[in-house]
Every structure is written in C-alpha cells, then in structure tokens.
Amino acid sequence: MHLPEELQIELDQILEGASSTLLKKARESLSATYHEGGSSRSIFQDPAQKLAYLATRMPATYGAVYKVLSQIATPCSHFLDLGAGPGTASWAASEWFPGLTQITCVERSPEAIELGKQLAQGRALLKQAAWLRHSLSEPFPIPPSDVAVLSYVLGELPDPEELVKRLWQGPIGCLILIEPGTPKGFQLIRTLREQLIGAGAHIAAPCPHAFACPIQGADWCHFSARIERTRLHRLLKGGTLGHEDEKFSYIVASRKPVPPFAGRVVRPPQKGSGHVRLPLCTNQGQLQEKVVTRSHKELYRQARDAEWGDHWM
Numbered sequence: 001m002h003l004p005e006e007l008q009i010e011l012d013q014i015l016e017g018a019s020s021t022l023l024k025k026a027r028e029s030l031s032a033t034y035h036e037g038g039s040s041r042s043i044f045q046d047p048a049q050k051l052a053y054l055a056t057r058m059p060a061t062y063g064a065v066y067k068v069l070s071q072i073a074t075p076c077s078h079f080l081d082l083g084a085g086p087g088t089a090s091w092a093a094s095e096w097f098p099g100l101t102q103i104t105c106v107e108r109s110p111e112a113i114e115l116g117k118q119l120a121q122g123r124a125l126l127k128q129a130a131w132l133r134h135s136l137s138e139p140f141p142i143p144p145s146d147v148a149v150l151s152y153v154l155g156e157l158p159d160p161e162e163l164v165k166r167l168w169q170g171p172i173g174c175l176i177l178i179e180p181g182t183p184k185g186f187q188l189i190r191t192l193r194e195q196l197i198g199a200g201a202h203i204a205a206p207c208p209h210a211f212a213c214p215i216q217g218a219d220w221c222h223f224s225a226r227i228e229r230t231r232l233h234r235l236l237k238g239g240t241l242g243h244e245d246e247k248f249s250y251i252v253a254s255r256k257p258v259p260p261f262a263g264r265v266v267r268p269p270q271k272g273s274g275h276v277r278l279p280l281c282t283n284q285g286q287l288q289e290k291v292v293t294r295s296h297k298e299l300y301r302q303a304r305d306a307e308w309g310d311h312w313m
Contacts (some may be wrong), residue, residue, distance in 0.1 A: 002228050003065050006122030007091055011054050018051050026052040036222075044085070044111035054115075060246040063225035064094040064178055065151050071205045071309065073259075074174045078102040080145035082167070082225035083136050085109075085155030087116035087126060094125050103129040106142045107138070120172070136163055142170030149182050151178040155188055164192050168199050174254045175201075179224030181247030187304070189249045206264045206309065211285030221266060221281070223309040224250045262313040263288070269306050270281050278304035280312055 003011070026048035042048045069092060075098050076097040081090045084105035094100060103126060107113050113131050119285040134140035136150075137157055146237035147166065155175060167175055171301075177192055179185035190213050197203065197210050206223065207213075225246045263280035266287070270277040274294040282288050290312075292303035306312065 001066065003059055003062060004091060004095055004123070004263070007062075007119060010119045010122055011058070015051055015055055022048055022266065023052050023055065027056055029055050030057065044109045044115060046200075048117065050111070054086075058086070059153055059229075060225075061085075061088045062092050064225040064246050064248040064250075065089045066096060066140040067095040067223065067225035067309065068176060068178055068205070068248075068252070069093065071311065072174070072176075072252055074147055074204070074254065076100055076146040076148075076174075078104070080143045080148035080172065081106065082148055083156075084116065084131075085112050086119055087129065089149045089151045089196045090116075090126060090129060091119075091123075091181065093149070094123060097147075100125065102153060103128055104132065104145065106132045106134050106140070106143075108135040121184060130246075131140045139166065141313065142167060142172065144171035145173065147176065147292055148172045148175045148223065149178065151176075152180065152298045155179055156184060160193065161195055162197060165199070168196060168201065168253070173182075174204070174252065176252050178248055178250040181224070181249050182217070183220045186220035186222060186249040190215075193251045193253075194229075196251070196253040202255070202257050204252040204254045204258040205311070206250065206252075206281075207268075208261050208263050208281060208283040208311065210283045211213065214281065214285055214287050218271060220249070222247050224248075261311045263290075263311070265306055265308055265310050265312055268308045273306060277305070278303060278306060278312060 030043060030049045030052045043053050053206055067302055077099050079090060079093040079100055081087060084090065084107040087105050090103050090105055104114060112131060119128065156202045157163060177189060180190050203210055227246055229242055239245050260283060263282040265278055266277035266281045276292045278290045280291065292300050294300050
C-alpha cells in the first residue's frame with residue numbers, strides 16, 4: 001500500500017534536506033514517547049519529531065485506517081476525523097469513499113492543524129476541510145457525519161469511555177475506533193465494544209457477532225496493514241525490507257443493522273498442498289479453524305484468495 005501521490009509529494013518537499021542523523025534520533029525519541037504512553041501533542045511541537053512522524057508514523061496510520069475502511073460498505077458523504085493530527089485518516093477516507101464531499105477535522109494542537117493544512121494543498125477536497133480546534137477530553141459540539149474515526153488517540157485520553165459515550169449520543173452514523181495492535185490496545189477496544197453494544201450499536205466489523213468476545217488469556221485480536229517503505233523510512237527504521245506491517249485492533253459500530261456474514265479471518269490463513277486452514281471468529285461467537293480442500297472448487301478458490309482480516313462468506 002502506498003500513500004496518495006499528492007500526499008507523498010508534499011511529504012517529500014517537507015522532508016527534503018532534513019538531516020538523516022537528526023531524524024533518526026527524533027524517530028527513536030518518537031518511539032519512546034509512544035511506548036511510554038505520552039501525548040502526541042508534544043510530537044507536533046518538536047520540529048524534529050514532527051518530521052520523524054511524517055516519515056514513519058503517518059504512512060503506518062494511513063495504512064491501518066485505509067485497511068479498516070476497506071472492510072466496511074458504509075457510504076459516506078461527510079467524514080469526521082477526531083483527534084485528527086495532520087489529517088492522516090482524512091487522506092485515507094478521501095481515497096476510499098467515492099461519494100465523499102465534506103471533511104471535518106477535530107484537533108487540539110495548532111501545530112498539527114497547521115501541518116494538516118499544509119499537506120492538503122495538493123487535493124481540493126482536503127484543502128477545503130473544516131478544522132475545529134478542540135480537546136477530545138472536554139465536551140465539544142459534535143459535527144454531524146456519516147462516518148467518524150478515532151485512530152490511535154483513545155489510549156492517550158484519561159476517560160476514553162466517556163468520550164465514546166458522548167460521540168454515540170451525537171449525530172454520527174458509523175463510529176470507527178482504531179488502536180495499536182497490542183494487548184493493551186485490544187483490551188481497550190474490547191471494553192469499548194461492550195459499551196457500544198450495550199448502547200444499541202450494531203457491530204459492522206471486525207466481529208461477525210455481538211456475543212462476548214471469545215478471545216481469552218494472553219491472546220489478543222489484531223490485524224495488519226502492509227505499507228511500502230520509502231528509502232528514508234528504511235533508513236530511519238534501520239530496516240532492509242521494502243515494506244512494514246502495521247498491527248492494529250479496531251471496532252466499527254453502526255446505527256443501522258449490517259448484513260450478516262459467517263466469520264472473520266483472525267489470523268493469517270495457512271495455505272498447504274490442496275487445502276487451506278482458515279482461523280475464524282464465527283457468527284456464533286466462537287473461534288474455529290475451517291479447513292477447505294481442493295475438492296470444494298469454488299470455496300477452495302475463495303479460501304486461497306482470503307487474507308488475514310477479511311470477512312468469510
């Protein structure tokens with residue numbers, strides 16, 4: 001997965017001439033900030049960390065949001081980007097939703113807002129986006145939207161459940177929550193899933209059911225988005241591969257009932273000689289491994305094409 005061309009051009013212009021040594025140190029500091037649960041606000045206040053974010057974290061966040069959006073069939077003309085940072089999720093929405101006409105970004109950091117406006121110069125829809133400066137930790141007017149996304153922000157808040165409660169009481173048709181694909185990120189998503197189901201939400205993805213989550217013990221539910229790395233990205237991460245796999249956990253809550261499906265592929269399928277093993281979370285609220293053999297021709301073809309995170313049937 002690549003970033004949109006217009007976005008990559010703006011990033012290249014901003015990053016051009018920056019010291020790779022300085023950026024590498026900033027990337028390490030940025031990583032420490034995330035691992036320690038620090039606020040993203042400080043990232044955009046620090047010039048070097050801001051550049052490191054653009055080179056490494058923005059592509060990863062974009063990939064995760066785009067992958068989540070690709071799993072839903074909800075139409076969207078008005079998109080709401082909450083805790084928007086420099087508008088990363090809005091770029092993904094502008095790529096995925098063909099009928100998108102309006103974008104609203106809510107962000108507390110003036111530095112992030114300024115950066116988001118700068119990055120948007122190459123795409124008219126994003127250039128016309130409305131930016132509202134609010135802290136998500138405090139009550140604010142919730143703009144109406146078809147789809148709203150909170151990506152990589154809930155874990156920074158003192159009371160994420162209160163925010164989700166307020167948002168679900170607002171004029172939002174579909175609410176998407178995305179957190180890092182770690183045990184901590186998954187536990188937060190699972191807690192918010194239960195809260196939303198209790199409030200009457202229909203779960204559109206990834207879960208094919210509204211039963212209690214069947215994952216137990218030290219295991220956790222997460223998915224992956226593969227991002228193509230630029231030369232600078234490889235340099236700053238010290239990696240040799242031309243791609244990076246961003247792990248994330250998420251939930252999609254809808255006001256309207258969603259079409260049922262049999263299951264979700266919750267781990268990479270195991271493709272053997274003449275058979276495919278699909279690790280599924282089923283619509284009965286159970287974890288199950290389904291084995292599809294070559295003798296079931298059409299089903300086998302679909303199983304061979306199935307990827308981690310896809311819905312099954």
